[in-house]
Amino acid sequence: MTFSFAADLAGAKLPNPILTASGCAGSGKELSQFFKLSEIGAVVTKSIMIKPRSGRATPRMAETPSGMLNSIGLQGPGVDYFLENDIPWLAANGARTIVSIAGETVEDYAVLARRMRNLPGVVGLEVNISCPNVENRGMVFSCHPETARAAIEAVRRNIGGELPIIAKLSPDVTDILGIAREVSNAGADGVALINTLLGMVIDTNLMLPKLAQKTGGLSGPAIRPVAVRAVYQVRAALPQLPILGMGGITNGRDAFEFILAGASAVSIGTATFGNPTAVIKVRDELSAILQERGFDSLSDAIGFAHREVQA
Amino acid sequence: MTFSFAADLAGAKLPNPILTASGCAGSGKELSQFFKLSEIGAVVTKSIMIKPRSGRATPRMAETPSGMLNSIGLQGPGVDYFLENDIPWLAANGARTIVSIAGETVEDYAVLARRMRNLPGVVGLEVNISCPNVENRGMVFSCHPETARAAIEAVRRNIGGELPIIAKLSPDVTDILGIAREVSNAGADGVALINTLLGMVIDTNLMLPKLAQKTGGLSGPAIRPVAVRAVYQVRAALPQLPILGMGGITNGRDAFEFILAGASAVSIGTATFGNPTAVIKVRDELSAILQERGFDSLSDAIGFAHREVQA
């Protein structure tokens, strides 16, 4: 029997389950000097907002033990530029694209969703709801069931057509299951787990927070156990909800952990900074591991760690 | 001027701000083969429960990138044994002791608090409320304002006398500030930040969660940015509330980060597993750093990273 590495992520059909992570692959162009973008499952774009954003002041980055903090602040040229330049380029280069969108208001999500209709090469939408809601005391959308629901509903109502909607959740919550349930009810076809954890590094020379923005998002291998736990919990409680797993994946073994925990596909973020060809390495290693372990297909391995075993 | 390294932790007067972390120093005896317990600020005991506990099944541990998961499950001989054996031994060996207590019900906390009156050498109480509440759907006490409040109120009403009460909080919440406010209002003299983060590792050979208990608590340098953020946030919002900082401290520079963020003292947990004399190393290095930086006393450095600086 031939091994099938094909992935189905909430309806998006991909040749393999290895994706870039939002905000960690530039516009795609930058990575294409190292490999063909068509070789991976999909490119997840940085989170696109309606207007251009300068992002946060520098320093925006601090390395931490087995991880890093960032406070990029969603720097980007805005949706118009993105649709005119990045989308056609990605399509022309054979990439399957999952567009990540981010808003400051519920209306922003609605507007962005409408702009995402019928784009060449776009196979899905990742909705980054880990942004502060400017209309509601700056509360992060995905940190509260009501705001998470509102943002996803706005997207659902406006997207039209078949594009799968994947809600990206923050791990900085008391009850990630509750949020997952809420966004699923609101019309999300899947969830992306996890966004970064809120962290801080103090520069002991300056004796001040190292990042200009003070806090930043923690990513990398350090957070992998938190991410795997989130994936496992959501899979256990909502087995029908497809999961895009991420957080600290650097090699095929790490990706296998997420697949066993219940992810249908995985994103690679921080690892790309340390290794521009990390996605290719993960893809090849995961494929080899699955076959060594005797799986006939990727899908047979998804959630395999949930089986009941005699103690 | 002579440098003062003395710490005042919510009323507990300690010769220096370096403590062990609960559950990471055995009964004290085990570490005393490496240094005199009187040399550190205080010994924080493992969390004491009313009855003996076998703890969780093995495997209870998994190493992770720059950290580890544990699911010890509060193994211990119970409060009677503890009061008869450990407390006298610690007192006889010159240790200042902060007793950590943990309950499964609000009443447990009340009972334990009463047992803590007038013990030799005991300078404070750490209330571990990161335990599941068996009466209330297994919800972790510190994850919800109401249950956190109830546990701390029970301790406050029953402790009597002057013993400082330090509430130990879980970082696995949407709003740690809200919890800190609540326990402070309920009578806590200070907060200990942070307990472990909930995580999971999947054993890719067995293709099952590595820990018998499936999930475990993530500790070590990996979580330091999350811990520093929590300390900084609580200090910024509640500047009068003393903080015992912890999470991934391995050397004097790390401890300095917590002091600058606003901790009055720090606990060293996982680092002791890698280095039995970690607490002594941290103590000596922190003292040297503070003096090199020209601080006259520890207290001058507490929260120093919060000062306003011209950009």
Added chain:
Amino acid sequence: MISTRAAQINAELISNKRVGSYHHMVFSVGDIASQAKPGNFVAISVGGESSSMVLRRAFAIYRSTERGVNGGLVELVVAPQGQGSRWLTSLEAHDVVDMVLPLGTHFGIPTEPVRALLVGGGYGSAPLFGLAELLKSRGCRVDMVLGASTAAKIYAPLEGKRSVSSLTLTTDDGTAGIAGQITDVLPKLIEENEIEIVYSCGPMGMLQAITAVTDRYQIMHQCAVEEAMACGIGVCMTCVLPVTGDDGVTRMLRSCIDGPVMDGSRVVWDSKRKIPEGTFGA
């Protein structure tokens, strides 16, 4: 309970030689070498200054020498398995490691000369050679059986064998000695040599299987267990296993300070992923 007074030292690597699948590593440790007894182990920091590995690795002491040209020495037999042991075995002479030793309980030595059988699986043979020497010096007759999956995984250096009256080898693949497992030959060895005590070290499954045999013959079985350890010094409670005491009560004991050497018949085997019913505090 805390029988050894352990020390934390900087140990210089004196030599590192590949032997079959293992590395024989000699460290200069100073006077503390004299405190080490067969069964004790050391715990080493791995990965260097910027390591992502926060926990020490435990290794049984293969041999300790009070005075060599380099002062006190301890010798280890290390299998390069994962990140930590690969880092360790890649070190070169004069590299220095942070080592805590000696740790844990040691093998008990009978006051009278007895007929002892030493059983080692894989690198589990390491602590047995020093034990054999000690037993021999006390007038015991020592037989030994070593097993592994394949010949390269049997560690049995020539000089180690001088204290044993007989050495039997087993390998799963038949590349050395008898094809099969240690437990296949155990009854015969016990009977023929009229064994009064079995000492063992190796994988937990093997120790359990040996216990079944020694229980049947009602002979003592001192085994050195290998549980995953985070601290090695008794402070973390990760390395526990259920052991039944004289009072009949089963408690979760720390294998790093109540072990690694334990009475096999007292260990409640097959307790991975569950706490045995009736355990104290369960």
Added chain:
Amino acid sequence: MISTRAAQINAELISNKRVGSYHHMVFSVGDIASQAKPGNFVAISVGGESSSMVLRRAFAIYRSTERGVNGGLVELVVAPQGQGSRWLTSLEAHDVVDMVLPLGTHFGIPTEPVRALLVGGGYGSAPLFGLAELLKSRGCRVDMVLGASTAAKIYAPLEGKRSVSSLTLTTDDGTAGIAGQITDVLPKLIEENEIEIVYSCGPMGMLQAITAVTDRYQIMHQCAVEEAMACGIGVCMTCVLPVTGDDGVTRMLRSCIDGPVMDGSRVVWDSKRKIPEGTFGA
């Protein structure tokens, strides 16, 4: 924008020599060496297999050679500062590192011979010697000024100086050359040598101070900036700084791909911890 086609290779360390406060390190990199131009940098993984450091470290290319006995070479000048550079400088010949190169923009070379002043602070002198050679080969007159806190931190190897007409040194503590800072001597050097373009590399504060001088004299200033970089290849947006374009709009540009070599007069200096007002998208 992406001017270089970078490659990710295993580079073998050929030699590692201590020079003053720095290490001069030579790596064998194969054919890609021919692609490197003065101003480009490399990015190296640090800490080995079990490293806790997840990000690469960037180093300016001091020199590249298309064909040596070991094939193409790149040479770096590395200051052991923190964990990553200490690990790198502790490597020995034949050790292999994971390197991405060449990265970033390079110094622009005038089409006509001009009078150029090259200014380097600390290890910032590294990329200037290759540049000097290139400028000289194009018929330019090249003067150079190097500064550092102390003599040991000036990197100015003999063979590097052969292309420069004059070399001025400054040190804060006066242990070499003129006591003081580079900017103290800059106006005099610019005037005496009728400088038409300044090339610089060094700490951001120095580059800013040089810009103030070159702006005053209205001469070109190409500087190689050093912002903290997470990826070095343009995908993370951590290394940005505000730069004003031809259209008068200030944008946050990535110093790893729109730099490190930038037009000093276009950089909005003094922008640490704040976004300059009016920046695009602010």
